């Protein structure tokens with residue numbers, strides 16, 4: 181198949197890029213005074229201002245042509261209708277079914293998945309209510325006070341992020357912790373002040389084979405059993421599982437009655453609104469969880485029905501492609517001016533990079549264009565006093581997504597005005613900068629002028645909403661999920677597999693027995709052999 185880079189749509193964008201790459205945002209704004217009001221989209225309770233991007237009115241048309249040439253409208257429908265768009269794993273991709281209202285129907289392989297989704301949601305609700313009300317008793321008859329989610333990747337990052345994001349709506353009587361790393365310190369620190377007889381472990385693993393999670397789950401079981409004189413029957417009261425693999429759950433010793441199911445058509449990094457969200461539901465309650473699902477669904481509907489130009493995920497995706505493939509940009513900073521979203525950038529890293537960090541197309545051909553931007557970020561204003569220097573005056577172009585809300589959930593004094601003034605100031609400074617003349621006119625000595633000039637012309641999006649809430653979180657997550665998908669369609673990637681994580685897992689399994697002093701002869705490369713030998717000596 182000819183590469184997208186030889187298509188007329190790509191060539192048109194290249195010519196267009198050559199014609200506007202040196203135009204400054206100052207000029208774009210000078211030429212069109214309505215730009216800041218026109219280049220905006222308002223949908224599903226979110227307002228996107230994308231006017232501070234290095235584009236003119238033609239840019240989006242050309243990017244939409246490119247997306248259309250890759251069959252975007254049909255591919256959006258293909259996802260929503262359950263076609264097996266995860267080709268390398270021959271699976272449908274139906275995270276949108278997880279938030280489909282009860283009355284919807286979606287048949288995959290002859291089965292309507294919506295009633296199945298709602299049956300699990302009801303089971304989760306009943307369980308959450310029992311735990312939250314104290315009706316669910318631990319092995320010694322005490323109610324549950326602590327929830328520890330054990331999982332990694334998609335079975336951790338979404339739940340952690342959602343727990344932090346929705347803390348304001350959480351039951352503060354429950355202590356909720358997360359253990360992901362196989363480094364024992366993670367488990368030790370998460371449990372050091374907990375009473376095992378008041379603790380419920382949620383073992384979250386789609387496959388129930390992930391070594392980190394299974395190791396932590398076994399350690400948790402030993403920790404519990406030590407506190408109850410080794411009585412194995414305690415496991416049933418203190419362990420539940422979230423998985424697609426009933427057989428493995430049962431082999432671990434968890435009663436499948438205490439398993440909350442999901443399906444192979446839910447990718448790990450797209451699973452925070454499936455049973456994997458049980459910790460979220462325990463924290464914010466079933467009603468809050470439903471509100472979150474409704475927020476997801478609202479964004480799903482917007483994505484499915486809005487025309488490309490007015491479609492939030494589509495426009496954000498097109499801008500990412502524009503910077504990545506034409507400006508040669510490598511990273512995108514996500515900067516939430518909302519403390520509750522402090523784990524959002526970390527969550528997005530898996531969503532974006534595990535999805536689109538691929539160098540072959542769906543057909544297995546090596547791409548001749550860049551894919552998968554690197555996502556990173558920190559909540560504002562902390563980042564301003566750290567890495568923003570490089571965004572303002574470094575040599576690299578780093579598009580930023582600013583996220584902010586009008587109302588604080590903790591309104592105190594003038595904090596919110598100061599916070600919002602900062603986010604607005606940052607996007608203004610990045611776009612328009614400060615010229616040498618302006619610096620000089622402030623009386624700056626000549627030798628210092630270059631240091632104090634801000635070139636500007638640094639692009640950003642501003643996403644603005646009313647306030648953080650379960651529904652808002654659902655909308656935001658769905659927005660980025662769909663943006664990732666649109667990018668993958670343009671880049672012709674399978675956004676739903678993750679073969680790139682496999683090799684390291686296999687090699688680690690081989691190395692584990694070799695780390696023993698009598699682990700036998702080593703047959704790796706000389707570097708790996710020497711490191712293993714050193715470890716064997718040092719741990720002795």
Ligand SMILES: O=P(O)(O)OC[C@H]1O[C@](O)(CO)[C@@H](O)[C@@H]1O
Nearest residue numbers: 333334335385386387390448681
């Ligand atoms: O939920 P599981 O099966 O334990 O997998 C955890 C994570 O591991 C990965 O497979 C990658 O290592 C992720 O895609 C997934 O979210």
